Amino acid sequence: MFVGIDFFEPFAHLLSFFYQIWPSYGGAITLFTLAIMIVLTPLTLKGTRSMMQMQALQPEMKKIQAQYKDDRQKLNEELLKFYKENNINPLGGCLPLLVQIPVFIILYRVIRGLTEKTNPVTGNFAPQYISHSSKLYQALSNTNEMTSWGMDLSKSVTKVMSESGFVAALPYIIMIAFVALTSFLQQKQISGRNPAAAANPQQQLLMKLGPVMLTFIAIIYPGGLVIYLLVSNLYRVGQQALISRTIYNTPEAKQLMERQLKEQEERKKSGAPQGGFFKQLLGDAAPQVNRNKQTSSNGGAKGSAKGGAKGAKPPAKPEPGATKPPAAKSNGGRTTPPNSRSAAARKRKKRK
Numbered sequence: 001m002f003v004g005i006d007f008f009e010p011f012a013h014l015l016s017f018f019y020q021i022w023p024s025y026g027g028a029i030t031l032f033t034l035a036i037m038i039v040l041t042p043l044t045l046k047g048t049r050s051m052m053q054m055q056a057l058q059p060e061m062k063k064i065q066a067q068y069k070d071d072r073q074k075l076n077e078e079l080l081k082f083y084k085e086n087n088i089n090p091l092g093g094c095l096p097l098l099v100q101i102p103v104f105i106i107l108y109r110v111i112r113g114l115t116e117k118t119n120p121v122t123g124n125f126a127p128q129y130i131s132h133s134s135k136l137y138q139a140l141s142n143t144n145e146m147t148s149w150g151m152d153l154s155k156s157v158t159k160v161m162s163e164s165g166f167v168a169a170l171p172y173i174i175m176i177a178f179v180a181l182t183s184f185l186q187q188k189q190i191s192g193r194n195p196a197a198a199a200n201p202q203q204q205l206l207m208k209l210g211p212v213m214l215t216f217i218a219i220i221y222p223g224g225l226v227i228y229l230l231v232s233n234l235y236r237v238g239q240q241a242l243i244s245r246t247i248y249n250t251p252e253a254k255q256l257m258e259r260q261l262k263e264q265e266e267r268k269k270s271g272a273p274q275g276g277f278f279k280q281l282l283g284d285a286a287p288q289v290n291r292n293k294q295t296s297s298n299g300g301a302k303g304s305a306k307g308g309a310k311g312a313k314p315p316a317k318p319e320p321g322a323t324k325p326p327a328a329k330s331n332g333g334r335t336t337p338p339n340s341r342s343a344a345a346r347k348r349k350k351r352k
Contacts, residue, residue: 012110012129016136023135026148029107029224033231036103041239044096048243050089057086104228111224115146115154146224151175153224175226176218182233183211189240 018031064082068075083089113128114136125140132141140146146154150171155163157172187210218226 008106008110008113009129011106012113013131015110016130016134019136019139020134023139024148025146025153025224026151026227028136029153029227030231032107033228034235036100037232037235037239040096040099043099044239045243045247047089047096048247050087052247053086054088057082057088100232104225107228108221108225111146111154111222114140118144151223153227154222156220156222157226158219172223172226175223175230176215179218179226179229179233180211180215182230182237183214186233186237186240187211189237189244 014035015028015032018035019025019028022028022031061079061082064078065075068078110129114130115125115127117126117128118124119126119141124142124144125146127137127140130137132138145152152160157169157176160172161169187208214229218229
């Protein structure tokens with residue numbers, strides 16, 4: 001995937017720049033994380049507005065669905081046209097999270113490049129990607145630990161615990177606990193604004209698994225990446241609080257939430273099945289499947305299977321006036337088909 005050294009150099013230089021501002025490994029990673037989150041903030045706000053607008057326009061999308069329910073291709077074309085006319089991006093809310101995945105991978109590779117190789121003479125780090133004249137290079141090349149805030153940020157909590165014991169790993173454990181706490185808090189903020197998500201068991205399960213997976217990542221990756229996760233979580237918690245007070249505090253947003261709550265209660269009373277995760281997330285913007293064709297094809301398959309299991313249909317009754325075929329003859333318990341002779345009868349005829 002990312003194999004070229006030149007690809008990581010800009011991010012390593014950015015980290016080196018922040019180290020000059022704040023001469024601490026943890027501080028440089030904190031500033032690096034804040035810079036990434038600030039750059040992604042406009043995308044997050046735009047995606048949130050797009051998702052809220054899409055939820056508000058769901059009644060119109062339902063009309064399009066009802067009109068083209070038998071033509072899946074035409075339905076998707078009309079929905080895309082509807083999105084363009086209303087300036088909606090169905091995946092806008094997921095884009096900031098998707099962008100952060102490669103950033104996380106890049107930071108992991110940069111930290112490895114800065115701390116993995118050692119000088120064979122001194123035994124200290126031989127940092128890659130950055131200039132030898134930078135403060136970060138000079139600091140790392142004179143040590144074999146990336147120590148900051150009582151932790152070696154080049155090691156994971158599991159490695160520290162196996163090498164030095166529980167007491168040395170305690171700062172890592174506290175930081176990982178805060179990662180889990182801020183992850184749950186963030187998911188609670190999001191689900192509180194989406195009644196459909198709060199009532200959907202599938203989405204509730206995914207929201208619970210998200211923080212668990214993030215905590216597991218924090219356990220197995222170096223401490224420098226745990227700082228990235230913690231700072232980004234704290235930033236997003238503040239960001240979600242701001243979104244709740246601004247974008248979701250408008251009269252239109254309140255009316256939308258009231259309508260969603262009412263629809264959710266009606267679905268519960270009627271016993272209608274809940275949609276899947278993406279159905280709840282995207283609403284009527286989710287890809288549509290033409291179930292009529294599936295039902296007819298499945299019905300035909302079931303009918304043929306049942307017919308095959310029960311056997312062929314009984315033969316039709318002979319028409320009135322038609323001659324019946326001669327009945328089979330019985331020869332000592334054996335049945336001889338009509339118009340057939342035994343071998344002994346044929347021999348007698350030859351002798352005559």
